[in-house]
Amino acid sequence: MPANNPAAEIRFWYTRTESDASENEQQLLQLPCAQQQRFKSLRHPRRRQQYLSSRFLICSALSDLFDQPLNYWQLEELPNSAPVIHNLPTPGYISLTHSKELICFALSSDRIGIDAEYPKASRDFISAAELFMNSTEQESMPDTVARQQDYFYRLWCAKEALYKALPAAEQARTTLASLVYNDLITGTGPWHLYETMLDQYHIAVVSLSSIKPDSLTPRLLRCK
Structure with missing residues (x-):
């Protein structure tokens, strides 16, 4: 599908990480064999939980959309990136993000990136901004802590989402500050931004397709 196609479909699902051992075992047994093996190779409890919940979300969302069993999907795991899904019925792009207990998954017929962040009011926003904002953005930092927090996370989410939407070769030569x-937000260039809040979480979705709030409704999957 051509880039910047206003008719391109964008779908967005989310879930919460499970902590119940019986639910974890039930989810694991429904995943493709490759993801079951990957889960068993992980050692850190939090990483295991995030991995299980995220892959179960992906398979649940795709199965719900395309009417296939959960273990049908062929996911290739990549380092520091969302997995590649080799047997999507129609060509598409995916993006995945997690923050604290929230996991989000997006699917689009054009390039897409999604990011979620749970705000931390105690962080030094001015110092942290130097890591990913350019000089103009840093100079625009608000005076009050509450406004700094909102500004900080809006820019962080949007830039992370845009970075994820870029091709791998372009990511390699790109910094968030650039x-x-x-x-x-002004529509300069080919990318479109949609920002929202999901409970306390800041959410940003960036796509080559135009994103209309009334057409992008986050769908909760409880992943049981």
Whole structure:
């Protein structure tokens, strides 16, 4: 499908990580064999939980959409990236994000990136901004802590989402500081930004397709 296609479909699902051992075992047994093996190779409890919940979310969302069993999907795991799904019925792009207990998964017929962040009011926003904001963005930092927090996480989510939407070769030569938030909100360039809050979480979705709030409704999957 051509880039910047306003008719492209964007779907967005989310879930919460499970902590019940019986639910974990039930989810694991429904996943493709490759993901079961990957889960068993992980040692850190939190990483195991995030991995299980995220892969179960992906398989549940795709199975719900395309009417296939959960273990049908062929996921290739990549380092520091969302997995590649080799047997999607129609060509598409995916993006995955997790923050604290929230996991989000997006599917689109155009390039897409999604990011979620749970705000931490205690962080030094001015110092942390130096890691990913350009000088103009840093100079625009608000005066009050509450407004700093909102500004910080809006820019962080938007830039992370845009970075994830870029092709791998372009990611390799891109820094977050080189990405300009104002270009996203003014529509400069090919990318479109959708921002929202999901409970306390900041959410940003960036796509080559135009994103209309009334057409992008996050769908909760309880993943039982």
